[in-house]
Amino acid sequence: MHILLVTGPGGAGRTTVAAATALGAARAGRRVLLLSGDPGDPLAALLHDPAAPLGPAVPVAEGLTAAQAGPDGPWVARIDSGEEFRQELVALQERGTAVLGMLGARALGADELTELPGAEQFALLRALRRAAAADGFDLAVVDMPPAHHAVAALALPGQLRRYLARLLPAERQAARALRPVLAQLAGVPMPARWLYEAAARWDAELAAVQAVIESPTTRVRLVAEPGPAGYDALRLAGLGLALHQVPVESVVANRTVPAGSADPWLAGLAARQDKYLGQWPGARTLPHLGRDPRGRDDLALLDPGALADAPARRAAWPVEDRLAEDGVLVWRVPLPGAEKRDLDLVRRGDELLLTAGPYRRIVPLPSALRRCTVSGAALRDGELRIRFTPDPALWPRTP
Structure with a gap:
């Protein structure tokens, strides 16, 4: 399966481009899975079609459900970071019941848990791994957070694996054979064993996500409005992706204004956009509709084109x-x-x-x-x- 991660500076229209890309690919005959963790479910409004509403949600991979947006539309899956956080923390408490009891702690119930900052990134990465394992799909389009947060999320698995290796190195488990004896003497499972087992599970999960990010079939599509702010944001986003060796598939210049307008303000805006478009060679341009896009007809006008089938190459550091x-x-x-x-x-x-x-x-x-x-x-x-x-x-x- 090919995976396309769509990101860009906040307000640049990355969700619209993700939805248009997914709808265009689905109408071209590909089976597409569209993922988003954006609160408020903006994809439902973008893909709204009274004649063909979203179908019932069905499981498409372990822990991931999706509903099809009409008979010729993509399958849409929403990432619920709050639910992910609650499930993970409850499971963590269950595995550490003996340790919590030894410390005199009381477990928290799922209904009293609210997600902490940063939970969105973990939920997104877990959904990305699950989407990569979904059967029957040709393409997964992921509506990522704004560029700075997206780059940080893509770097997170490798960073956390390094932290785990430094803080809980495997060689520290050399005394494993003694732990059952110590556990019998203490009367409870030893915390070290529980801790190392949790670390091994986390490392395996992070390694699976990292493998998806580093796969040659995973690429990024950057979306920005041509202009000074968009140029600076795109330069830094590209720099962060290059640092982590994540290939950029294409740049999409969104909300472009055609030249030749009789309105002086629009003519000046078009000239400024052309100046910055010249610094984005090969960028795919999308028109400004003069309104917020809504519905499939608008998305059809904003389809930036299909993802190339040829696998991407991570830039080598020779x-x-x-x-x-x-x-x-x-x-x-x-x-x-x-x-x-x-x-x-x-x-x-x-x-x-x-x-x-x-x-x-x-x-x-x-x-x-x-x-x-x-x-x-x-x-x-x-x-x-x-x-x-x-x-x-x-x-x-x-x-």
Whole structure:
């Protein structure tokens, strides 16, 4: 299955573009699953058709239900982050009943739980994994949060797995054989065992989500209005996606105004939009309807086109051997749209902390670079080139 993640700055029309993309693909004969966690259910209004309302919700994957928007429409699934949060916390309490009893704590009931900030991201990622496992669908279109939050959500599985590995390393379980004996002496299951089992389950869940995000059939479609604010937001979003090696399938310039209007204000707006469109080569343009889109006829006018079937490639970060010429190895990190002021890097042990704009990623160094020291970096043609000089103590030169 192909997965298309639609995001962009807030208010740019990403939900409309997601719905139009899904409807267009469904009418072209593909079986499409459209996911959204946006409160207020704006997809229902966008896809509203009195002659063909949403059908009954049926299970399409484990833990995921969807309803078809008419006989030729996509299947629509809403992500209920509040319900996800309640179910997960209740299950967590059940697994830790013995520990809670030992501490004298009282479990919380599902009816008294309200979701905490950040629950939306976890619910979205879990729904994404479930959608990828749904049978019978060709394409899943996901209406993502605004760009900054979307990039953070896509980076979350890898970051949390790193935290788990650091805080609860597998080698700490070496004394496993002693735990049953200790549990009998204490009279309750040992917290360490419960904690490590929970960590292993979380890691497996996060690994499955990370595999979906890193799959060559997962891509991002960025939506923005052409203009200074849209340009800046899109540049930073593209920078964050490049940092996490998530490929961008296309850029959609939404609400464009045609040139040649007799109205001076509209003519000026069209000229400003053309200026920024020139900096988005290959962007797919959608017209401004002069009203809020509603219904399938409007969505048909705003279909940005189908997703290409060819799988996307995650941008490689190659290591260039320049030892013979310059005595260095160069790690080449593609960051299109980056500016020098956006970037910072810090070497910490065998990892590199790389900052690009508001985003940060901690990446392990390739094995060859672990025996080197960072000797400089330069940004050239949208690519960060980090120079590493071999450490003679770790990589002695041969005479």
